[in-house]
Amino acid sequence: MYLYLPVALTSINVLIPVGLGLAVGLLSGLFGVGGGFLMTPLLIMFGIPATVAAATDSNQIVAASTSGTYAHWRVGNVDFKMGLYLLAGGFIGGLIGVQGIKVLNAMGNADFVIKMTYVLMLGIVGTYMFIESLASMKKNKTAETKPAKESGFSKFLKSLPMQTHFEKSGVTHSALLPIVFGGFVGILAAVMGVGGGFLMVPVMVYILRMPMHVVVGTSLFQILFNCIEVTFLQAYTNHSVDFILAVLLLIGSTFGAQVGAVFGRKLKGDQLKIILAVIVLVVTVKIVFELTLSPSLLLSQGGGH
């Protein structure tokens, strides 16, 4: 059955957005990512204008992350305190990032810098997560116990002021740490035009040392607030949120997020990390192909990256 989308100004088979929503919602519930890095290009591929695809995806992530946060909260896997610090940092970072885009645009090579940053970030994060989780899985198999070494970096972190305990995550950090790294992710996410879940998850795992299952729930919690803000701004300034498309996507994604959350509880943290790493690396390879193979069309409508 086809439905007409009033803002995208196109007609779509309802099974496509519902199916895409289900698949991306599943990833969201499993890994705590919004999935915009998958959903937006797929929607564009199915004929949705780039600006509408990005804005409407934010709208559906609000639903998927509400569903996912709720599922994770029920089993105590959301660190609200940490989430709020990250959000505060992310908000400031977003404001800086938007200014950064203006500077890049003025310099005239914005697209090159954005694409390169995106590919490098995805590649580095994916490779590091893959290697680390593989090593960690092997270590667990041989049941080796290695005393955690106190690196210079962790000593430095402990010397920072405003140390506070995050009960749910079982870690103690300076409150500045999530704010600064939340801000860093916020800047990159704003510049790259993505939600930044794939960056926030590694920051929480490797820098904030949070347990993977709490990372997923907390990441979804802060993604929820980011996407509420983005949806409103997109609807208000660009009129690019397609409500009908968002409803079709969220029918799939809200269920997907629940199934993902349930399924995720059956997997170990390292297993979750390595699957996410593989997905991030596959997306990196796809983007590298897109950048190097001749495109079929050399012109496109404005908006999106």
Add this chain to the structure above:
Amino acid sequence: MKFKFLVSIVLAFAAVAGTASAQLTAKANHDHITIDFFYHGSSVSVRGVSDPGTDLIVKITSPEAHQTLRQKGKVAGLLWMNVGKLTFEHVPSLYFLHSTKNLTDILGNDELKKYVLGYPALEAHSEVSPVSGDAEKNKWFDEFVKMKESSKVYSTSSGKISTTTKDGLQEYYVLMDWPYQASPGEYMVTVYAVKNNKVVEQAESRVSVEQVGIVKSFARMAKESASAYGIISIIAALGAGFGVGLVFRKGGGAH
């Protein structure tokens, strides 16, 4: 579900040149395409009567406008990415052209350009900027047509118009798909009768495409009440997320 409306166009007489007896006629049932919730494109047919022995060209266009598009190019000789923007002036968002024979076989360049018939004439009529010269304009105009054809809003054909002779007059008929990608708006239908390498008669009508019902309400609200629309979208998403969460909570005892 595929909804197809058959739209025939009434063409008003508008004789242009006096070299033929004005015989061009047309008949219509419907010239108004409505976009409802289940719209998936339509069909438009144009039919009428012309002088025997005349060739026919049927052109449907949207009003001309300017369009700014992102331009892809190679950076560092290796990577394809957006390298700038190109502006196309005096180009319609939709351009359909059907003729009984190849355009260049029935009309000279001057006539084609005068009535903006065919892609080369449309290119000459348009302005593309920034480009360094005619060769670059030609390259990017070809890309522009390729993009429009892939969205099904530009199309040309020859030989698709069927003609029969009856009572000493020539009856013509052409049926074309109307793509769902065509935006709501007014479209101009022009039929040209051609004889001896000249356009001898011309008739015009309009097709209007309009959103109705729920589609119109949402489109209007997204533009005119943007903040309320944004808030409703967010509340609906939050509600759906919680709702599904509750459903799973009730049904999720096994986990």
